[in-house]
Every structure is written in C-alpha cells, then in structure tokens.
Amino acid sequence: MVLILNDVSAAGKAGADGRGELSTLAGASRGELKSALSSLGVPDKQLRMRSGQLWSWIYARGIGDFEEMTDVSKELRAKLAGAYSLDRPQIVSEQVSQDGTRKWLLRLPKRGHDAKAPEVETVYIPEADRGTLCISSQVGCTLTCTFCHTGTQKLVRNLTHGEIVGQILLARDRVGDWPGAEGPSDGGLLPDAERKITNIVLMGMGEPLYNFENVRQAMEIAADSGGLSHSKRRITLSISGVVPEIERWGAEAGTMLAISMHAVTDELRDVLVPINRKYPIKDLLQACRTYPGLSNARRITFEYVMLKGVNDSLADARALVKLLAGIPAKINLIPFNAWPGAAYECSDWEQIERFAEIVNKAGYASPVRTPRGRDILAACGQLKSASVKLRASERDPAKATSGD
Numbered sequence: 001m002v003l004i005l006n007d008v009s010a011a012g013k014a015g016a017d018g019r020g021e022l023s024t025l026a027g028a029s030r031g032e033l034k035s036a037l038s039s040l041g042v043p044d045k046q047l048r049m050r051s052g053q054l055w056s057w058i059y060a061r062g063i064g065d066f067e068e069m070t071d072v073s074k075e076l077r078a079k080l081a082g083a084y085s086l087d088r089p090q091i092v093s094e095q096v097s098q099d100g101t102r103k104w105l106l107r108l109p110k111r112g113h114d115a116k117a118p119e120v121e122t123v124y125i126p127e128a129d130r131g132t133l134c135i136s137s138q139v140g141c142t143l144t145c146t147f148c149h150t151g152t153q154k155l156v157r158n159l160t161h162g163e164i165v166g167q168i169l170l171a172r173d174r175v176g177d178w179p180g181a182e183g184p185s186d187g188g189l190l191p192d193a194e195r196k197i198t199n200i201v202l203m204g205m206g207e208p209l210y211n212f213e214n215v216r217q218a219m220e221i222a223a224d225s226g227g228l229s230h231s232k233r234r235i236t237l238s239i240s241g242v243v244p245e246i247e248r249w250g251a252e253a254g255t256m257l258a259i260s261m262h263a264v265t266d267e268l269r270d271v272l273v274p275i276n277r278k279y280p281i282k283d284l285l286q287a288c289r290t291y292p293g294l295s296n297a298r299r300i301t302f303e304y305v306m307l308k309g310v311n312d313s314l315a316d317a318r319a320l321v322k323l324l325a326g327i328p329a330k331i332n333l334i335p336f337n338a339w340p341g342a343a344y345e346c347s348d349w350e351q352i353e354r355f356a357e358i359v360n361k362a363g364y365a366s367p368v369r370t371p372r373g374r375d376i377l378a379a380c381g382q383l384k385s386a387s388v389k390l391r392a393s394e395r396d397p398a399k400a401t402s403g404d
Contacts, residue, residue: 021109022085026058026169027162029221040079050076052226058086059227062169062178088170089163092119100126100189106170108139108163118156120205122167124175126189130198131175135167137215138206143240145273147262147305149339158211164218168228172197201236203258207275209242209249216253232256238303243279243287250292257291258301258332259284263311264319272311281323288327299328305336306347306355317355321362330365 025036033051042050053072057063064087066072066080089106096102102124110117123134139156141148176183177196190196200222202208208215215237222230237249238258250257263269269276276284288300302324306312320331333356336346347355352368359366 022083022087024085024087024162024166025054025080026064026086026088027160027165027218027221028058029161029217030055030224036080036084040076040083042076055224055227058169059221059224060179060229062172062181064088064173088173089120089166090117091170094174096186096188102126102174102188104170104174106167108159112157114156120159120163120167122171122204124171124197126175126191126196129191129193131177131191131193131196132199132201133168133171133197134201134203135164136204136206137164137202137208137211141206142210143207143273143275145240145260147272147307147336147342147344149342153205155206158214159206161214161217161221164214165221165228168197168200168222168230197230199234199236200230201238201258203236203238207240207242208237209239209245212245212249216249219253219255233298236301240273240275241279241284242275243283246287247290247292250294254293256298256301257288258303259288261302261320262305262307264316264323268311272305272307285323285327288329294328296328299330301330301332303332303334305334306352307336308345308347308351310344312347312351312355314354314358317358321359321364324364330367331359333359333366333368335368 025033028036030051033054034047037047037050037054038044050072053069057069057072063069066077066084066086069077072080089108092105092107094102094104104122104124105119106122107117107119118139120136120139122136125132125134136159138158140153142155172178173181174184175190175196183190183196191198202215219232219235219237222228222235223232232253232255235255236258237253237255238260239246240260246257249255260273261269262272263276264281266276266280269281288294291300294300302320304311304320324331333352335349335352336342336344338344338346356366356368
C-alpha cells in the first residue's frame with residue numbers, strides 16, 4: 001500500500017475583501033454559471049454564450065484556473081478570479097491499494113451545523129478496460145445497515161450537487177482523465193482506454209435517495225454531453241430501498257439502478273437493512289418491476305453481500321431467484337469486506353460458488369465481485385469518515401447553561 005499525504009493547508013483562495021474562502025464554480029449548474037456571470041455585470045444577452053464558454057472549460061477541459069480560459073476576455077477573467085474559485089474538494093489523504101484501487105479522503109467546506117469541515121471518502125477502481133468511480137452523496141448515513149461501516153457514522157449532512165460533482169472533477173484530475181492530461185506519477189494501475197473513468201456508481205457514503213435533488217442535479221451535470229459526458233447507462237444509483245422515490249428517480253434521472261438486497265426474508269432484512277421495516281421486500285420489488293425504462297437491456301442489479309451462516313445457504317439462493325422472477329436483473333454477489341468492530345464474517349469461497357451456481361442456473365448473471373481495496377478499507381461497505389454534527393447545546397451554548 002502507498003499512502004500519499006497532502007498539504008491540507010492548501011485550501012480555497014481567500015477573497016480580495018478578506019471574507020474568507022471564495023465560492024467555487026467547479027460543480028456549478030448552467031443556471032448557476034449564468035447567475036455568477038450576471039452578478040459580475042455580464043449583459044443578459046451574453047449570458048448564454050459566456051456561460052457556455054465557462055461550462056466547456058470547467059467540464060470538457062478540466063481547467064482549474066480562470067487565467068487559462070483563453071477565449072474569455074482578460075477583464076472578465078479578472079472579475080471571475082476575484083469573486084470565485086475553481087477549487088475541487090480538498091484532499092486530506094490519498095491511499096493506493098496493492099491492487100491499484102485509490103481512496104481519497106476529501107474535506108468539504110464547513111456549513112450550518114458542521115462541528116468542523118466535514119470529510120467524505122471517494123474511491124476509484126481501475127481495471128484493464130474500464131475505471132469505476134464510487135462517489136458519496138452524504139456525510140455519514142441515517143440507515144444503520146449492520147454490515148456497513150458507514151452505517152456506524154451518524155448523518156452529518158447532505159452533500160450539495162456541487163460537492164458531488166466535485167468528487168468527479170477531483171478524481172479526473174488525479175487520474176489524468178482530461179484531454180491531454182497525464183496520469184499519476186506513482187505508476188498505479190490505469191485502464192488501457194482513452195477515458196480513465198468510464199463508470200460512476202453512487203455506492204459511497206450515504207443513501208442517495210435521501211438527498212434526491214442534489215444527487216439528481218449532480219448526475220445531470222455529469223451526463224451533460226457538452227461537458228463531462230458520462231452516459232446515464234454508465235451511471236448507477238445504489239439504494240437501500242426508499243420505495244416512494246424509486247419511480248420518480250427513474251422518470252427524472254433515468255440512470256441504472258442497483259438495490260441493496262442482502263436478504264430473502266423481511267425478518268432478516270429488517271436486521272441487515274433496517275429501512276426494510278418501513279418498506280418491506282414486497283413493496284421494494286413491486287417498485288423495481290415498474291421502474292421506468294426497465295428492460296433486458298437496462299436491468300436492475302441486486303446486490304447481495306455474502307455473510308457466513310447468515311444469508312448464504314443454498315435455500316437462500318433458491319428463494320432469491322424465486323423472489324426476483326420476472327424482473328430483468330443481474331445479481332451481484334459481494335464477499336463481505338470486514339471492518340473494525342464488524343459482527344459478521346465473509347462466507348467461505350466454496351459456499352459463494354455454490355450459491356452463484358444456483359443463481360446462474362436460474363438464468364441470472366451472477367458475477368462474484370472481486371474484493372478491491374480491502375487493504376485500505378476502500379472496498380464495498382468499508383467507507384467511513386470521522387465527521388460529526390454539532391449537538392444543539394454546542395450550536396447554542398446559552399441553551400446548555402439555561403437548561404432549556
């Protein structure tokens with residue numbers, strides 16, 4: 001494992017008037033770019049053209065300095081640099097696994113009730129022909145799934161759409177996924193392809209459907225053909241089962257969908273994925289059957305973590321394929337990735353293979369996910385940061401002393 005520590009003092013630029021860090025336009029929507037330009041005195045009739053220029057520089061070319069925007073006037077570049085930045089999330093640390101997986105601990109701006117500047121983890125998983133970026137949607141999580149390390153961290157706050165997009169921009173910077181850019185100098189594994197990030201999965205920290213609007217807007221930015229241009233068929237939303245939002249997501253965002261299944265009975269899923277107590281398996285699967293755009297070409301992925309002696313019997317395998325009958329699906333079997341204090345063990349490999357054989361014979365593709373990044377706690381279910389939310393008494397010391 002290689003551990004690369006970065007200078008965390010290299011934060012955003014201070015404004016000319018000394019008011020602290022400048023707001024970043026890296027992660028901004030087209031509308032927000034127009035608003036920023038309007039605030040600098042750009043005439044309304046020029047906003048579409050000027051915002052299009054910024055959009056291309058930020059999202060198609062990956063530029064991080066207004067001075068490099070050569071088709072923007074020198075006067076406007078100076079105004080932009082005085083009022084805004086193009087900062088990405090701040091890297092606290094970068095770890096590179098023996099298998100080439102990269103994990104970044106990223107520091108975000110302090111907002112609202114944050115006890116300190118919150119941190120999230122983002123993971124890049126390179127393979128020979130593709131690279132998958134796993135991004136976070138929340139700092140912490142409310143769902144307390146018992147096999148997931150993030151579930152032991154209370155929710156601090158939702159990420160803004162800019163902070164979600166910022167993870168993509170930061171990752172593309174680090175792996176050289178911009179036109180003419182070079183890859184990292186540490187010799188780590190990269191795909192033998194023009195694009196180094198081919199797939200985006202919202203499988204990091206948090207439940208994305210509990211941050212619906214920010215995640216939707218971030219994925220619209222990511223999919224915009226005039227910029228980052230990530231196909232929605234290569235963007236996957238991984239969810240635990242917030243049933244009322246599933247159809248809406250499909251209609252409004254139209255990405256691929258992955259379901260954290262992990263059990264075949266409500267009794268067990270209530271324990272592993274406690275949101276099941278509110279939205280049981282029957283309701284979840286009905287929402288999957290009516291997911292907009294579902295077809296054999298756009299299948300739903302059902303994720304199933306393999307827990308020794310808990311959910312890995314051959315009877316469980318047969319029950320799983322029976323439950324999913326009629327749903328265009330593939331079943332992703334995930335060997336459990338241990339984390340400090342975990343109450344579970346990974347199923348024996350022979351048992352995973354027997355389980356997969358039953359699923360395969362039923363006609364479902366059932367790849368067994370090769371664990372990646374285990375040595376740096378970057379594998380599925382291992383992400384967690386140390387961020388916390390201020391208590392009410394800490395936000396308002398007067399209340400703490402008055403006893404209110």
